[in-house]
Amino acid sequence: GAGEDALKRFVDGVQTLSAAFEQVQIDEHGAVLSRRSGSFELSRPGRFRWSYESPYQQLMVCDGQRIWNYEPDLAQVTVRDAAQVLRGTPAALLAQKSLLGDAFAIESGGAKDGVDLVILKPRGDADFRKIELWLAAGVPQRMKFYDALGGYTDVRFSKVKTGVKLDAARFGFTPPKGTEVVDDGKAP
Amino acid sequence: CASLAPQPSAPGEDAGARAAWLAHRDALSGISAFTLDGRAANSLGVKADLHWQQYADGHFEVRIAGPLGSGATALSGTAQRVLIRSAQGEELSDDPEAWLQAHAGWSLPLRGLRWWALGLPAPDAPAQTQLDAQGRLAILQQQGWTLSYNEYTEVDGLALPRRLEASNTQLRVKLLIDRWQDVLKSAPADGH
Numbered sequence: 021g022a023g024e025d026a027l028k029r030f031v032d033g034v035q036t037l038s039a040a041f042e043q044v045q046i047d048e049h050g051a052v053l054s055r056r057s058g059s060f061e062l063s064r065p066g067r068f069r070w071s072y073e074s075p076y077q078q079l080m081v082c083d084g085q086r087i088w089n090y091e092p093d094l095a096q097v098t099v100r101d102a103a104q105v106l107r108g109t110p111a112a113l114l115a116q117k118s119l120l121g122d123a124f125a126i127e128s129g130g131a132k133d134g135v136d137l138v139i140l141k142p143r144g145d146a147d148f149r150k151i152e153l154w155l156a157a158g159v160p161q162r163m164k165f166y167d168a169l170g171g172y173t174d175v176r177f178s179k180v181k182t183g184v185k186l187d188a189a190r191f192g193f194t195p196p197k198g199t200e201v202v203d204d205g206k207a208p
Numbered sequence: 209c210a211s212l213a214p215q216p217s218a219p220g221e222d223a224g225a226r227a228a229w230l231a232h233r234d235a236l237s238g239i240s241a242f243t244l245d246g247r248a249a250n251s252l253g254v255k256a257d258l259h260w261q262q263y264a265d266g267h268f269e270v271r272i273a274g275p276l277g278s279g280a281t282a283l284s285g286t287a288q289r290v291l292i293r294s295a296q297g298e299e300l301s302d303d304p305e306a307w308l309q310a311h312a313g314w315s316l317p318l319r320g321l322r323w324w325a326l327g328l329p330a331p332d333a334p335a336q337t338q339l340d341a342q343g344r345l346a347i348l349q350q351q352g353w354t355l356s357y358n359e360y361t362e363v364d365g366l367a368l369p370r371r372l373e374a375s376n377t378q379l380r381v382k383l384l385i386d387r388w389q390d391v392l393k394s395a396p397a398d399g400h
Contacts, residue, residue, distance in 0.1 A: 043276075045276075045277060047259075047271065053245075053257075053259060053271075054245070054257070075386070076386065080275075089253075089255065091247070091249060091255065093247070093384050094247065094249045094255075094382050094384055096249050096253070096382065098253035098255070100253075145295060146295075147274065147278030147279045147295070148276075148277070148278060165276045165277060165278070167273060167276075167277030167278065167280035168279070168280050168281075168293075168294055168295035169271070169277075169280045169281075169282050169293055169294075171277055171280065172277070173276040175276075202251070202252065202253030204252075204253060
């Protein structure tokens with residue numbers, strides 16, 4: 021369908037990408053839970069960097085094998101096998117090598133003004149009710165994650181550049197001294 | 209490592225800190241409602257955003273969710289009876305901490321946190337305390353948990369915790385409180 025084609029154009033067409041993002045989280049009563057912003061970088065296959073810069077820092081980095089989830093304010097970083105958590109976050113989703121058919125039922129939400137809406141419905145029990153992804157000519161504009169309680173998290177990208185040269189070091193992570201490293205042992 | 213069991217009032221704890229604590233405790237005990245936004249991370253590496261609304265009539269609404277709201281769970285009710293809403297639907301529970309452990313694979317000392325998050329021992333349960341120089345809780349042992357208060361922040365002239373750690377024999381949870389809001393002190397009884 022149109023949704024799958026748009027997603028395919030993105031998965032096959034965009035090898036590297038960098039963007040800024042604004043995120044707002046709304047609960048089921050419509051109240052704003054949080055507003056955050058940061059930057060995102062992607063380098064296929066499977067490498068990404070999702071960095072919240074305000075109001076506080078949190079960093080998610082994946083080199084294709086392992087995902088580091090660093091929380092400077094808690095002086096803790098968790099290291100996990102990339103395959104394990106791949107479906108749960110926008111970065112991991114966007115960095116997918118293949119179509120997401122195994123994890124999601126992909127539907128088309130139609131197109132308007134050249135922007136395709138792709139709707140991803142998780143198969144089996146999942147952390148989200150559904151995920152919406154807007155793509156303009158195969159480039160992500162916005163993502164919405166609908167949580168189990170009826171709230172959602174809305175991520176809007178800006179300053180999107182594709183085909184940019186990204187240094188591989190951007191997708192590795194070395195925990196600063198004094199950081200508690202929690203490794204669940206399954207990471208390669 | 210075996211933590212030193214602090215004495216109820218550590219020898220040599222200066223009277224000034226103890227007096228400051230009594231005044232501080234009374235001020236904290238007057239807080240009947242508050243809203244806090246924070247982050248919890250436990251020793252298993254599980255992280256969650258925490259939104260806690262405590263109401264003057266004693267009931268609370270707590271929202272716990274992973275990144276981007278994944279696995280969002282809402283608990284509302286009182287310490288005795290809690291309605292839990294999650295991806296699994298709705299369920300009444302009189303032991304929300306056990307429910308969380310069973311469904312989310314980790315837990316939080318919810319019953320105690322209502323008081324401990326304020327830097328206050330829970331009422332009518334034995335507690336051992338160690339104070340800091342300004343007469344605020346540094347270490348609290350209560351109901352099988354050890355709370356260590358690592359940082360305070362000022363909210364409406366009152367020192368409230370910003371960074372604390374709760375640990376028991378199985379689990380250690382770091383809690384960082386990013387924001388306190390609507391901290392309401394109940395009006396003193398008319399007789400005063």
